[in-house]
Amino acid sequence: MNNQYDAIVIGGGHNGLVAAAYLARAGKKTLVLEKRYLVGGASVTEEIFPGFKFTVFSYVVSLFRPEIIRELNLPAHGLTILPLESTLTPTLDGRDYLYRDGDHYQTLRNIARFSQRDADAYDEYARYMYFMAKAVRYIMGIIPPDPTTFNPKDMMGLVDMARHFLNLDQDQLYVLAKLMTMSAADFVEQWFESEPLKATLSASGIIGTFLGPRSPGTAYVLLHHYMGEIDGAYRAWGFHKGGTGGLAQTLARAAEAQGAEIRCNAGVSKVLVKNGRAYGVVLENGDEIHAPLVLSSLDPKQTFLNLVEPNQLPDDLVGAVRRFQTLGSSGKVNLALDRLPELACRPGPGRHLAGAISMSPNLDIIEQAYDDAKYGNFSRRPYMDVIIPSMIDPDMAPPGKHVMSCFVQYAPYKLADGEWTDEKREAFGDAVVNVLETAFPDIKDIILHRQVLTPVDIERTTGITQGNIFHGELNLSQLFFLRPAAGYAKYRTPIKGYYQCGSGTHPGGGIMGAPGRLGALEALKGGH
Amino acid sequence: MPLPTPFHTRTSAVCESYEWRNWSGYLSAGIYEMSHDREYYAIRNSAALIDVSPLYKYEITGPDAARLVDRVITRDVTRQKIGQIYYTPWCDSDGKVIDDGTVSRLDTNHFRITSADPNWRWFKDVGYGLNADVVNVSDDLAALSLQGPRSRAILQEVVSGIDFANLKYFHLAHGQVEGFPITVTRTGYTGDLGYELWVRPEYAERLWDRLIEHGTGHDILPAGIIPMDIARVEAGLIMIAVDYISSQHAVIESQKSSPYEIGLGWAVSPRKGDFIGRRALAKERERGSLWGFVGVQYDWATLERLFAEEDLPPHVAGRASRSAVPVYEAGNSSHHIGQITTHTFSPVLKQYIGIGTLLNPHTQIGNRVDVEVTVEFKRKRCPATIVPTPFFDPPRKKA
Ligand SMILES: Cc1cc2nc3c(=O)[nH]c(=O)nc-3n(C[C@H](O)[C@H](O)[C@H](O)COP(=O)(O)OP(=O)(O)OC[C@H]3O[C@@H](n4cnc5c(N)ncnc54)[C@H](O)[C@@H]3O)c2cc1C
Numbered sequence: 001m002n003n004q005y006d007a008i009v010i011g012g013g014h015n016g017l018v019a020a021a022y023l024a025r026a027g028k029k030t031l032v033l034e035k036r037y038l039v040g041g042a043s044v045t046e047e048i049f050p051g052f053k054f055t056v057f058s059y060v061v062s063l064f065r066p067e068i069i070r071e072l073n074l075p076a077h078g079l080t081i082l083p084l085e086s087t088l089t090p091t092l093d094g095r096d097y098l099y100r101d102g103d104h105y106q107t108l109r110n111i112a113r114f115s116q117r118d119a120d121a122y123d124e125y126a127r128y129m130y131f132m133a134k135a136v137r138y139i140m141g142i143i144p145p146d147p148t149t150f151n152p153k154d155m156m157g158l159v160d161m162a163r164h165f166l167n168l169d170q171d172q173l174y175v176l177a178k179l180m181t182m183s184a185a186d187f188v189e190q191w192f193e194s195e196p197l198k199a200t201l202s203a204s205g206i207i208g209t210f211l212g213p214r215s216p217g218t219a220y221v222l223l224h225h226y227m228g229e230i231d232g233a234y235r236a237w238g239f240h241k242g243g244t245g246g247l248a249q250t251l252a253r254a255a256e257a258q259g260a261e262i263r264c265n266a267g268v269s270k271v272l273v274k275n276g277r278a279y280g281v282v283l284e285n286g287d288e289i290h291a292p293l294v295l296s297s298l299d300p301k302q303t304f305l306n307l308v309e310p311n312q313l314p315d316d317l318v319g320a321v322r323r324f325q326t327l328g329s330s331g332k333v334n335l336a337l338d339r340l341p342e343l344a345c346r347p348g349p350g351r352h353l354a355g356a357i358s359m360s361p362n363l364d365i366i367e368q369a370y371d372d373a374k375y376g377n378f379s380r381r382p383y384m385d386v387i388i389p390s391m392i393d394p395d396m397a398p399p400g401k402h403v404m405s406c407f408v409q410y411a412p413y414k415l416a417d418g419e420w421t422d423e424k425r426e427a428f429g430d431a432v433v434n435v436l437e438t439a440f441p442d443i444k445d446i447i448l449h450r451q452v453l454t455p456v457d458i459e460r461t462t463g464i465t466q467g468n469i470f471h472g473e474l475n476l477s478q479l480f481f482l483r484p485a486a487g488y489a490k491y492r493t494p495i496k497g498y499y500q501c502g503s504g505t506h507p508g509g510g511i512m513g514a515p516g517r518l519g520a521l522e523a524l525k526g527g528h
Numbered sequence: 529m530p531l532p533t534p535f536h537t538r539t540s541a542v543c544e545s546y547e548w549r550n551w552s553g554y555l556s557a558g559i560y561e562m563s564h565d566r567e568y569y570a571i572r573n574s575a576a577l578i579d580v581s582p583l584y585k586y587e588i589t590g591p592d593a594a595r596l597v598d599r600v601i602t603r604d605v606t607r608q609k610i611g612q613i614y615y616t617p618w619c620d621s622d623g624k625v626i627d628d629g630t631v632s633r634l635d636t637n638h639f640r641i642t643s644a645d646p647n648w649r650w651f652k653d654v655g656y657g658l659n660a661d662v663v664n665v666s667d668d669l670a671a672l673s674l675q676g677p678r679s680r681a682i683l684q685e686v687v688s689g690i691d692f693a694n695l696k697y698f699h700l701a702h703g704q705v706e707g708f709p710i711t712v713t714r715t716g717y718t719g720d721l722g723y724e725l726w727v728r729p730e731y732a733e734r735l736w737d738r739l740i741e742h743g744t745g746h747d748i749l750p751a752g753i754i755p756m757d758i759a760r761v762e763a764g765l766i767m768i769a770v771d772y773i774s775s776q777h778a779v780i781e782s783q784k785s786s787p788y789e790i791g792l793g794w795a796v797s798p799r800k801g802d803f804i805g806r807r808a809l810a811k812e813r814e815r816g817s818l819w820g821f822v823g824v825q826y827d828w829a830t831l832e833r834l835f836a837e838e839d840l841p842p843h844v845a846g847r848a849s850r851s852a853v854p855v856y857e858a859g860n861s862s863h864h865i866g867q868i869t870t871h872t873f874s875p876v877l878k879q880y881i882g883i884g885t886l887l888n889p890h891t892q893i894g895n896r897v898d899v900e901v902t903v904e905f906k907r908k909r910c911p912a913t914i915v916p917t918p919f920f921d922p923p924r925k926k927a
Contacts, residue, residue: 399745
């Protein structure tokens with residue numbers, strides 16, 4: 001086996017694959033080293049139960065960067081993002097529901113059943129979010145300038161950014177300030193009063209965080225949803241054919257088409273460093289592979305505390321990374337179903353089951369779910385975002401059968417009463433199915449197989465520290481030029497030739513590919 | 529007042545949008561849902577069921593049937609096997625296209641022709657003196673198009689008597705559904721794996737019901753002609769009265785086109801026996817054609833910039849536009865070189881694409897041109913590149 005490359009990417013998650021494609025595209029002989037038997041990381045599809053394909057961890061492609069789609073010509077390699085347009089929120093007793101989809105006036109009528117005031121405010125809210133998303137979207141595509149250095153390039157970057165924000169009028173700037181600091185619940189309560197709507201909108205602010213809808217700072221994450229909408233017909237969000245593993249396969253083909261090589265079952269144990277410069281990696285099996293560029297797509301704790309010796313790094317960085325908040329709070333339950341489940345509030349099949357089903361009947365329920373987690377328990381009545389992938393893509397299950405994906409909060413990484421055990425995992429799974437049953441009374445009769453994943457399971461399979469789905473909390477103290485640590489937000493590390501390109505860097509987690517692209521572009525600049 | 533098709537009881541029950549189109553005098557769903565997205569993706573991802581009954585259909589029989597068809601169309605009927613289907617244009621004696629459609633050879637002297645416009649009189653007149661019968665069977669055949677990667681799996685469950693694994697692209701077979709006869713052609717207007725199904729109108733509703741019933745597990749959706757329009761542009765397929773004008777409807781000479789000018793040169797067999805338009809087309813081959821058919825891909829980065837000039841994100845319409853836009857020589861807005869006749873955002877390619885006709889030699893693959901786009905009421909020019917068609921050509925189409 002040839003063991004000399006121009007660039008090595010550690011980790012074959014979606015960001016690692018994107019980074020590899022960009023490096024290879026620039027002519028670098030590139031090798032991706034993936035620990036598992038398949039690429040994708042948190043973006044994998046596996047046939048856990050024969051004939052049923054689970055989009056095991058992530059399930060929707062949320063903010064995948066359009067420039068990556070074009071620059072790597074992903075459609076030619078199989079990119080197919082299918083529409084996932086509607087959101088159905090069952091009420092607490094499961095008897096009624098709020099349904100929103102692309103039929104605008106019907107959506108307004110549906111909201112008006114709960115509150116006429118909310119229906120009237122809905123367009124105004126969407127308009128504000130459009131302006132916010134437009135201003136913030138720009139940041140997603142750039143290497144974050146660092147205000148603490150007085151480097152002229154950074155200063156220019158800040159001026160550029162300011163211009164984007166100053167395009168907003170005063171009203172919009174206020175909204176932006178609130179968005180950056182308020183809780184999701186307080187933010188949406190400026191417009192809305194009805195519970196299913198408030199709860200469902202704020203729920204998108206808590207996904208992946210160890211915070212509740214009433215915790216300050218959660219409003220910012222609401223924007224993510226609208227950033228996808230801005231692209232309109234371009235559709236950079238939705239359900240990828242074959243699940244998010246389908247996207248990883250697309251990216252792997254694109255990287256290979258650029259000339260990158262991908263090795264699975266090849267976990268990296270250490271980055272080789274000599275005189276402050278990286279020159280390769282050692283695999284878990286002891287093999288050495290050499291390259292002057294080494295990029296880690298693993299989370300910051302892996303990148304800085306495990307793959308290199310802390311004594312190779314400055315103390316302030318080690319300290320900052322150790323303090324980087326990574327406590328996982330989300331679980332996942334995947335079900336194989338014998339037939340299409342039936343909603344009590346809207347029986348029968350139909351396209352309402354081809355969208356999201358949000359188990360967020362009211363704000364208190366979600367806040368209480370968080371209360372459980374705050375004190376070290378999994379939520380007895382968790383919040384869930386549910387989809388039925390086989391209603392969108394027939395390849396996910398045999399004809400007539402279905403798969404259901406439930407993203408669940410909260411399941412804290414650390415429980416107050418000791419480690420996660422098999423019994424606790426199953427009890428958590430039962431809590432999830434019990435909530436499902438409030439909406440789908442027949443669900444228990446049709447489950448053929450159940451896969452329950454706690455943050456500990458997520459960590460064990462993907463290697464993500466503490467199972468944090470975004471490789472680290474997405475709150476203001478960990479975003480932008482602070483992600484993962486002040487002074488190291490530009491994909492570089494104190495070790496020459498060693499770069500970061502995973503979700504722990506700007507602009508953060510979620511299937512967007514931006515860290516992979518920006519990390520690779522920074523590494524290609526070199527000069528360090 | 530447009531008439532219902534034989535599937536109307538079924539299509540009207542699910543047409544939530546009420547967006548009906550008048551297709552040759554029949555009620556045809558533009559889209560069924562409020563947005564075309566899911567119907568479009570049914571074509572590319574699962575299976576879409578499209579009512580194409582308004583097509584004109586003719587049967588030609590009799591001892592001279594093959595000779596008649598051979599005189600009409602530009603392709604060589606003497607080489608057409610029984611069970612084979614030709615897609616072909618037909619021309620007037622000046623070699624200008626009258627219409628285009630499919631010709632199924634059901635037997636040595638038995639053909640079925642589909643067309644967009646009425647053609648009975650034309651076929652009759654061309655056949656003057658030949659011992660062949662032309663019958664308009666438009667109302668005797670209900671037609672459904674089942675398109676998409678799951679179309680074959682669904683038909684295998686619904687239709688008996690046909691070996692679908694061996695039914696090749698542009699071939700046909702006869703079978704049964706619950707005992708009633710059906711003809712299945714492996715054709716379509718989407719550039720995907722797909723079939724068209726032909727039954728007598730009295731069986732139409734039963735066929736629809738069986739397809740929906742068995743298709744549900746394959747995520748089948750009824751789809752209207754608006755999503756189909758996007759797919760056909762991706763497939764590089766032209767539409768009469770949009771991408772070219774029938775020589776029988778043109779009001780000025782320059783509106784007429786030869787097959788060479790609308791991308792159908794490959795369907796002209798110059799060495800076959802005599803056919804209508806043959807001499808004119810031979811001359812055109814010698815002289816060269818004035819116009820040529822092109823597919824263009826807009827430069828997305830510029831498109832984004834043109835929108836950004838107005839402080840807008842790139843907002844492309846979701847539907848195909850059938851209003852033609854002018855094309856100019858690259859960088860020379862005083863030199864008008866043709867038009868893009870249909871343009872659309874391609875959801876599978878994530879590109880803005882169009883088809884049209886340009887003056888030769890601007891039609892060369894790789895040539896750069898400027899296409900007009902309108903942003904905020906302002907006319908702007910977007911560079912575009914001539915690319916080969918089909919834009920989207922999945923292997924499953926012919927596999
Ligand atoms: C349960 C769950 C649900 C989610 N849902 C969504 C969603 O619906 N939409 C969305 O946008 N985002 C979602 N996310 C977040 C999103 O999936 C992640 O932020 C993103 O996939 C991370 O990508 P990455 O490439 O940065 O890292 P990862 O996907 O973590 O990739 C890292 C890769 O490195 C490999 N690896 C680890 N250690 C080593 C080693 N020592 N040597 C070699 N390889 C190694 C891993 O196996 C993995 O393949 C979800 C995440 C989880 C966990």
